[in-house]
Amino acid sequence: MYKYFPHTTDDIQQMLDVIGVKSLDDLYAEVPEELKLKRELDIPSEKSEIEVRRIIGGLAAQNKPLVCFAGSGSYDHYTPSVVPFLASRSEFSTSYTPYQAEISQGTLQYIFEYQTMMADLTGMDLSNASMYDGSTATAEAMLMCVANAKKRNKVLISATCNPQVLRVVETYAHYHGVELVKVPAADGVMDKAVAQELIEKDDVAGLIVSQPNYYGIVEDFTGLADLCHAHKALFAVNSVASSLGVLRTPGEWGADIACGDAQSLGIPMNYGGPYIGYLCTKNELVRKMPGRLVGATTDAEGRRAFVLTMQAREQHIRREKATSNICTAQGFMCLFVASYLSLMGEKGLREVNEQSYAGAHYLHDALLKTGKFEDAFGPKPFLCEFTVRVKGDAAELRKALAEKGFLLGVETEGMPGCLTIAVTEMRSKEEIDSLISNI
Amino acid sequence: MNNVYYGKLVFELSKPGRVGYSLPKSEISGYCISEMPDVLKRQSKTILPECDELTVVRHYTNMSNNNFGVDTGFYPLGSCTMKYNPKLNEELCALPGFNRHPSTPVEYVQGSLKVYDEVQRTLAEISGLSRFTLNPYAGAHGELTGLMVIKAYHQQRGDEARTKIIVPNSAHGTNPASAAVAGFKVVEVKSLPDGTVDVEDLKPLLGPDVAGMMMTNPNTLGIFERNIPVIARLVHDCGGLMYYDGANLNPMLGVCRPGDMGFDVMHINLHKTFSTPHGGGGPGSGPVGVRKGLEHLLPNPQVEKKSDGTYDLHCDEKSLGCISSFLSNFTVIIRAYAYLLSMGKENIPMAGKLSVLNANYIKECLRSHYLLPIEGLCKHEFVFDGLRPEYGGDHHDPAHVTTLDVAKRLLDYGFHAPTIYFPLLFHEALMIEPTETESKDTLDDFIAVMKRIAEEARDNSEMVRTAPHDTPIRRLDDVKAVKEPKFTFKNL
Numbered sequence: 059m060y061k062y063f064p065h066t067t068d069d070i071q072q073m074l075d076v077i078g079v080k081s082l083d084d085l086y087a088e089v090p091e092e093l094k095l096k097r098e099l100d101i102p103s104e105k106s107e108i109e110v111r112r113i114i115g116g117l118a119a120q121n122k123p124l125v126c127f128a129g130s131g132s133y134d135h136y137t138p139s140v141v142p143f144l145a146s147r148s149e150f151s152t153s154y155t156p157y158q159a160e161i162s163q164g165t166l167q168y169i170f171e172y173q174t175m176m177a178d179l180t181g182m183d184l185s186n187a188s189m190y191d192g193s194t195a196t197a198e199a200m201l202m203c204v205a206n207a208k209k210r211n212k213v214l215i216s217a218t219c220n221p222q223v224l225r226v227v228e229t230y231a232h233y234h235g236v237e238l239v240k241v242p243a244a245d246g247v248m249d250k251a252v253a254q255e256l257i258e259k260d261d262v263a264g265l266i267v268s269q270p271n272y273y274g275i276v277e278d279f280t281g282l283a284d285l286c287h288a289h290k291a292l293f294a295v296n297s298v299a300s301s302l303g304v305l306r307t308p309g310e311w312g313a314d315i316a317c318g319d320a321q322s323l324g325i326p327m328n329y330g331g332p333y334i335g336y337l338c339t340k341n342e343l344v345r346k347m348p349g350r351l352v353g354a355t356t357d358a359e360g361r362r363a364f365v366l367t368m369q370a371r372e373q374h375i376r377r378e379k380a381t382s383n384i385c386t387a388q389g390f391m392c393l394f395v396a397s398y399l400s401l402m403g404e405k406g407l408r409e410v411n412e413q414s415y416a417g418a419h420y421l422h423d424a425l426l427k428t429g430k431f432e433d434a435f436g437p438k439p440f441l442c443e444f445t446v447r448v449k450g451d452a453a454e455l456r457k458a459l460a461e462k463g464f465l466l467g468v469e470t471e472g473m474p475g476c477l478t479i480a481v482t483e484m485r486s487k488e489e490i491d492s493l494i495s496n497i
Numbered sequence: 498m499n500n501v502y503y504g505k506l507v508f509e510l511s512k513p514g515r516v517g518y519s520l521p522k523s524e525i526s527g528y529c530i531s532e533m534p535d536v537l538k539r540q541s542k543t544i545l546p547e548c549d550e551l552t553v554v555r556h557y558t559n560m561s562n563n564n565f566g567v568d569t570g571f572y573p574l575g576s577c578t579m580k581y582n583p584k585l586n587e588e589l590c591a592l593p594g595f596n597r598h599p600s601t602p603v604e605y606v607q608g609s610l611k612v613y614d615e616v617q618r619t620l621a622e623i624s625g626l627s628r629f630t631l632n633p634y635a636g637a638h639g640e641l642t643g644l645m646v647i648k649a650y651h652q653q654r655g656d657e658a659r660t661k662i663i664v665p666n667s668a669h670g671t672n673p674a675s676a677a678v679a680g681f682k683v684v685e686v687k688s689l690p691d692g693t694v695d696v697e698d699l700k701p702l703l704g705p706d707v708a709g710m711m712m713t714n715p716n717t718l719g720i721f722e723r724n725i726p727v728i729a730r731l732v733h734d735c736g737g738l739m740y741y742d743g744a745n746l747n748p749m750l751g752v753c754r755p756g757d758m759g760f761d762v763m764h765i766n767l768h769k770t771f772s773t774p775h776g777g778g779g780p781g782s783g784p785v786g787v788r789k790g791l792e793h794l795l796p797n798p799q800v801e802k803k804s805d806g807t808y809d810l811h812c813d814e815k816s817l818g819c820i821s822s823f824l825s826n827f828t829v830i831i832r833a834y835a836y837l838l839s840m841g842k843e844n845i846p847m848a849g850k851l852s853v854l855n856a857n858y859i860k861e862c863l864r865s866h867y868l869l870p871i872e873g874l875c876k877h878e879f880v881f882d883g884l885r886p887e888y889g890g891d892h893h894d895p896a897h898v899t900t901l902d903v904a905k906r907l908l909d910y911g912f913h914a915p916t917i918y919f920p921l922l923f924h925e926a927l928m929i930e931p932t933e934t935e936s937k938d939t940l941d942d943f944i945a946v947m948k949r950i951a952e953e954a955r956d957n958s959e960m961v962r963t964a965p966h967d968t969p970i971r972r973l974d975d976v977k978a979v980k981e982p983k984f985t986f987k988n989l
Contacts, residue, residue, distance in 0.1 A: 060840070060844045060847065062580075062844070062848075062934055063847065064935070064936030070854065073855075073858040077858060077861050078861075083850075085850065086721075086752055086753070089721055089753050092726075093758055094753050095751060099622055099842045099845060100622050101837070105839055110589070116608070117594075117609070117612055118589075118594030118608055123594075124598075124605055126598050128600050131599075132599050147558065148567075148568040149565070150561050150566065151775075152566030152774050152775065153566040153776075154577055154775045155777065156777065157574075159970070160972065161563075161565040162563075162777075163502065164563045165564055167560050167563075169777075170506065174985040175545060178544040183984070190634035190635060191634065191821060191822045193819075193821065194820075223822070229796075229817065232818065233648055234679070276537045304539055306538055307539055326596045327598050328828050329598075330823025330825065331634065331821070331822075331827050331828070331829075332779075332826040332827075332828060332829060333822070344982070351984060353978040353984055354988070355975070355977045356973070365975060367982065368979060373670040374669075374670035375670070376674070377674055383640065383671050383675040383677070383678045384637060385635065385637040386635045388780060389777025390774070393557070400517065400546055400556070402518050403517065403545045403546060406517070407545065410520070413525075416523055416526075416529070419528040420527075441530075
């Protein structure tokens with residue numbers, strides 16, 4: 059028998075006898091013969107642990123390392139060694155959604171901590187624990203706007219959102235039948251005048267903006283929440299989670315919904331996933347909220363304990379009338395974020411932002427000094443990411459630098475000749491100087 | 498797992514001045530966030546705790562001791578396929594070579610792209626379909642993606658009239674919910690007393706407004722839908738597509754493939770069938786496969802193997818669009834690849850067969866004590882309708898011992914509970930899925946405990962109704978959690 063199967067030949071025979079069939083194949087007697095596969099699967103033969111290690115280790119080694127100066131939705135932040143160590147505890151990782159609260163307090167507690175931390179960072183009342191990534195969380199925010207408005211089906215979204223987010227939200231809007239309208243950018247930020255004009259038509263369910271935006275610019279949302287609320291629209295802010303430690307929070311901007319990706323809070327880049335999307339809102343909107351929610355209650359002996367709650371919103375109860383089809387509780391990633399923020403605290407999160415800010419501004423100024431770059435939109439406030447226009451071929455420059463071992467940002471979509479570049483606390487001054495000397 | 502309740506929250510361990518991280522001293526001076534306009538800066542303090550490293554390590558370790566996982570014990574949660582999660586997979590997905598920025602030029606991530614392509618090819622062969630996308634993040638996300646494929650297929654043929662998706666009344670809740678998110682109307686088809694789809698009830702539902710039908714086979718009762726060729730033909734004849742919910746794929750591995758049953762689109766839960774850990778509910782992975790002729794509709798971007806053997810990313814104009822920021826929950830894909838390579842063609846079919854053996858064995862051993870509503874062979878799982886009347890399970894008796902009581906009592910004996918009150922077809926549904934990685938010894942222990950609980954229910958029902966008794970905490974007040982909602986530490 060194989061290492062993952064505990065059955066002995068005797069066990070199998072005894073079990074077949076109890077069931078009253080002669081062979082394992084007879085367990086499929088009711089499956090019509092014409093549907094059965096009459097051959098072996100055309101896939102490779104079983105391999106030993108040594109062989110599997112060799113094959114997959116070889117593929118990992120084929121990925122050539124580049125010093126990362128890219129962000130745009132995935133950031134190379136520091137992950138303390140404690141974070142993956144704790145997450146690898148199999149009491150956590152091999153458990154399912156915590157339906158049986160009496161033997162799942164570990165999962166329920168760290169999700170409650172995660173909800174507390176995300177609600178606090180965003181300045182909102184509560185957070186769910188179920189979003190796959192920042193794009194799908196933003197799509198869910200759009201669906202919340204429409205569900206809340208009942209008779210309105212139009213949602214505005216700033217064109218300065220990350221195009222990855224825009225594409226996913228567009229897909230959800232197209233299939234769900236939401237009219238999604240992009241508010242154009244002016245000089246690298248959302249054109250507030252256009253947004254105002256659209257909102258004043260009184261047919262908008264919500265407005266979604268981005269902070270820092272795709273170009274790295276920190277936008278000023280003054281007045282937008284009041285404008286939305288005066289016209290019965292919800293105001294949603296998509297932020298890079300790490301920046302919430304230092305930037306004005308969605309709550310402070312007056313938002314009804316905060317959404318985005320929390321990868322920047324201790325989760326490795328992992329070639330794009332798994333990450334965790336966050337979705338936070340106000341108490342009034344809790345029944346429109348998709349996904350799992352953990353609440354505090356008491357047990358039969360009066361002790362404080364935690365439980366999945368408000369399940370009447372969810373697919374397993376409400377089926378097609380649910381707030382969403384979400385079934386996931388993104389537990390493992392909640393644990394990453396909760397343990398990361400427990401270690402970093404407010405001070406650590408601020409320090410990460412300060413070092414990223416300093417590195418990004420140092421690189422930005424040095425690039426401009428070379429005379430080979432200019433600001434894509436003139437001087438604008440930014441945190442750890444910025445967009446520059448290359449005087450020359452941006453794609454060629456990026457390619458040449460990759461050959462020298464650097465990942466110089468991403469080619470800015472919709473802005474030919476521009477690169478959007480990010481610096482985190484992971485980049486030493488030496489690495490930044492080395493990058494500059496190679497340009 | 499231990500039974501001493503820990504129960505603290507990290508915020509309660511915080512003391513001003515403690516630090517749990519170390520960063521290099523900044524070598525760059527002259528730049529500070531305080532330079533930014535005040536209006537853009539955070540005004541409020543955060544609630545984040547101040548903790549040293551050991552405090553954090555002990556805190557989460559103590560919490561983990563109040564948690565039950567597959568590594569702790571038997572986890573017969575129906576429709577969740579809680580099989581063993583091999584440790585080799587964890588080692589390999591954590592290799593530093595795979596931790597790459599998702600916008601890395603393809604020349605520098607050929608190894609990752611090969612993992613993606615090999616997994617999609619293997620899944621296609623196992624499923625009898627043409628091509629898979631691995632981009633969807635979870636089973637429900639896969640369902641949504643698959644339904645978008647179906648909608649895009651009809652829309653691109655210029656057929657806008659197909660607004661309905663047919664779903665059996667025994668379906669997983671995600672099926673109708675995903676159909677609603679994808680903008681379809683949901684129509685339920687009834688089940689026969691044996692739990693399978695009522696073909697006569699289906700026929701009048703079919704017409705030019707039907708986009709497709711979602712099924713899982715075996716269904717949520719663990720019964721193989723023998724009429725699947727007829728159902729697929731009827732749906733295809735009316736112009737609809739067949740969607741296979743792969744949540745129950747495990748028992749069919751290597752025996753009977755969804756593509757051969759007549760399905761056009763399907764998703765697979767890698768966290769069920771292909772051994773990746775459930776992680777407390779996520780991250781999962783829900784690859785979506787399609788039959789020949791539908792490949793171009795899969796979400797962008799797609800991984801493409803070129804004639805020179807290298808890999809590239811490409812976007813198809815006719816694709817349904819993007820459904821994820823990047824290219825899948827990639828480390829979950831690596832785990833599944835390690836499993837597929839390890840098991841190979843010899844053992845993958847055996848996984849299915851042994852899961853069916855285990856389920857039928859428990860069913861036959863326990864039907865003396867629990868009510869078996871559907872006779873005959875089951876596949877990987879089956880459903881009891883609570884305790885038999887002679888063991889205190891008579892539904893008409895207001896003092897009967899419920900499925901919830903049985904489930905809670907199981908926790909006292911060191912087992913996770915089965916799925917309860919699903920599917921909705923039975924009053925006291927108790928849905929048991931053992932998986933192939935459980936031994937006869939474990940099953941025998943479970944069977945003995947289930948019988949003992951039935952006897953307790955008959956002889957000392959109060960003991961069962963007030964269970965659990967030996968878990969870290971006792972039964973929780975769910976009503977209070979809804980009526981006095983507390984979602985954060987600030988609310989406590």
